Amino acid sequence: MSGAELAALLERRGFDFAAGVPCSLIEDLIAALERDPRGRYVAAPREDAAVGLAGGAWLAGRRPAVLMQNSGLGTSLNALASFSLMYGLPALLVVTWRGFQGKDAPEHILTGQITPSLLELLGIPHRVLARDSIAADLDWARREMDTLMQPVALVIPPGVLETGHGSAAGGGGPGETRGSGLRGIPGHRMLERGVGSVVEPGPPPPAADPTPRPAAADEQHARQTPQSLRPVISRREAIAEAVKQLGDEPLIHANGYICRESFSVADRPQNFYMIGSMGLASAIGLGVALARPARRAVVFDGDGNLLMNLGVVGTVGALAPKNFVHLVFDNEVYGSTGNQASPSRAVRLDRIARAAGYRTAAAVTAPDEVGAALRAALATDGPHFVLVKVTTGEADVPRIPHTPHAIRDRFRAAVQAP
Numbered sequence: 001m002s003g004a005e006l007a008a009l010l011e012r013r014g015f016d017f018a019a020g021v022p023c024s025l026i027e028d029l030i031a032a033l034e035r036d037p038r039g040r041y042v043a044a045p046r047e048d049a050a051v052g053l054a055g056g057a058w059l060a061g062r063r064p065a066v067l068m069q070n071s072g073l074g075t076s077l078n079a080l081a082s083f084s085l086m087y088g089l090p091a092l093l094v095v096t097w098r099g100f101q102g103k104d105a106p107e108h109i110l111t112g113q114i115t116p117s118l119l120e121l122l123g124i125p126h127r128v129l130a131r132d133s134i135a136a137d138l139d140w141a142r143r144e145m146d147t148l149m150q151p152v153a154l155v156i157p158p159g160v161l162e163t164g165h166g167s168a169a170g171g172g173g174p175g176e177t178r179g180s181g182l183r184g185i186p187g188h189r190m191l192e193r194g195v196g197s198v199v200e201p202g203p204p205p206p207a208a209d210p211t212p213r214p215a216a217a218d219e220q221h222a223r224q225t226p227q228s229l230r231p232v233i234s235r236r237e238a239i240a241e242a243v244k245q246l247g248d249e250p251l252i253h254a255n256g257y258i259c260r261e262s263f264s265v266a267d268r269p270q271n272f273y274m275i276g277s278m279g280l281a282s283a284i285g286l287g288v289a290l291a292r293p294a295r296r297a298v299v300f301d302g303d304g305n306l307l308m309n310l311g312v313v314g315t316v317g318a319l320a321p322k323n324f325v326h327l328v329f330d331n332e333v334y335g336s337t338g339n340q341a342s343p344s345r346a347v348r349l350d351r352i353a354r355a356a357g358y359r360t361a362a363a364v365t366a367p368d369e370v371g372a373a374l375r376a377a378l379a380t381d382g383p384h385f386v387l388v389k390v391t392t393g394e395a396d397v398p399r400i401p402h403t404p405h406a407i408r409d410r411f412r413a414a415v416q417a418p
């Protein structure tokens with residue numbers, strides 16, 4: 001079967017969003033999805049980010065598929081366990097089976113041996129796709145994921161799908177690196193608008209014309225913006241200032257005390273509290289933003305969380321969703337686990353976002369700046385990044401009392417409300 005035929009079968013079953021990391025065994029399928037002018041395939045930096053993107057898209061009303069090599073099962077184990085399975089988020093996992101029957105490059109052999117057992121351990125129902133039963137297998141998968149409200153997997157051994165380079169077994173050959181990048185990506189906006197005490201000026205290079213910024217301008221920016229900013233307010237104060245600006249926007253929180261402090265400021269049905277997977281909030285928020293382009297989606301992130309899945313910053317920059325607003329409460333520590341130093345004390349995260357292609361990247365320290373930065377971000381096209389420097393120390397706040405399913409259901413209803 002060709003990738004285009006499988007893409008058509010998926011579409012007929014209502015799959016309208018896909019995220020993944022390529023494998024040569026499904027290069028033909030990914031090529032077909034990339035050709036779709038609706039831009040429904042998102043090239044994720046890692047498989048766990050793809051799981052986050054798919055979960056966000058499902059919460060916002062889409063029917064998602066996640067495409068990955070079986071090696072990506074390892075990468076996404078925690079996202080599957082403490083996000084998809086814990087909250088009960090349906091998704092079709094299309095997992096290629098490298099190392100099938102022990103015949104493959106050495107790096108695939110062990111993972112190939114344990115692929116079905118990994119899925120069984122996780123409690124993810126799965127079928128091995130066979131040429132003569134693909135339509136029935138897809139029907140089964142769709143039914144199961146909707147009935148069980150969780151991910152299910154179709155495992156694809158070599159030889160079931162056509163591949164562009166002739167060798168179904170792949171072997172890490174040229175097909176592994178032949179990806180043509182994202183399609184349907186809106187071009188970066190050249191307009192710069194920033195708020196707050198420190199704003200990185202100057203337009204990002206447009207996607208189609210990656211002209212580097214002049215070195216002299218970069219040097220000038222570096223002189224104007226100190227490497228470190230002195231935090232003066234606590235994270236809870238900063239969150240309270242930010243929440244004042246919100247209407248009914250979906251708000252996705254990073255795990256840890258960010259969730260708990262935000263809950264103590266205002267519990268909203270539009271709040272998604274990530275109580276599990278560290279590092280996944282930005283991917284979930286991006287999935288929501290892409291699935292609901294008419295609404296702003298806001299992420300409250302932490303510096304440790306952001307750095308754990310920093311590749312998502314590149315995906316945001318490349319896709320440039322206008323409705324994506326990313327606030328990072330940067331206390332320069334892993335506060336939730338006892339204030340161990342995070343790399344952000346030496347690294348300006350707003351500069352990373354700016355270089356990645358966010359339309360604006362502000363860095364703020366004062367309460368009024370937090371409010372002004374978010375107000376501007378909600379009023380103008382993004383993607384926007386706001387680095388909020390905050391002091392260490394947590395407020396004495398309770399755990400989130402809602403069950404994961406309750407968080408899911410009320411968030412989903414609120415996001416999909418007209």
Ligand SMILES: Cc1ncc(C[n+]2csc(CCOP(=O)(O)OP(=O)(O)O)c2C)c(N)n1
Pocket residue numbers: 078254255256257258276277278301302303304305306331333334335336337342
């Ligand atoms: C995969 C994983 N590793 C480690 C942890 C433990 N953990 C929970 S929150 C957290 C710190 C998050 O840091 P940051 O995003 O900076 O937020 P802060 O706690 O400082 O508010 C860590 C390390 C975890 N939950 N998951």
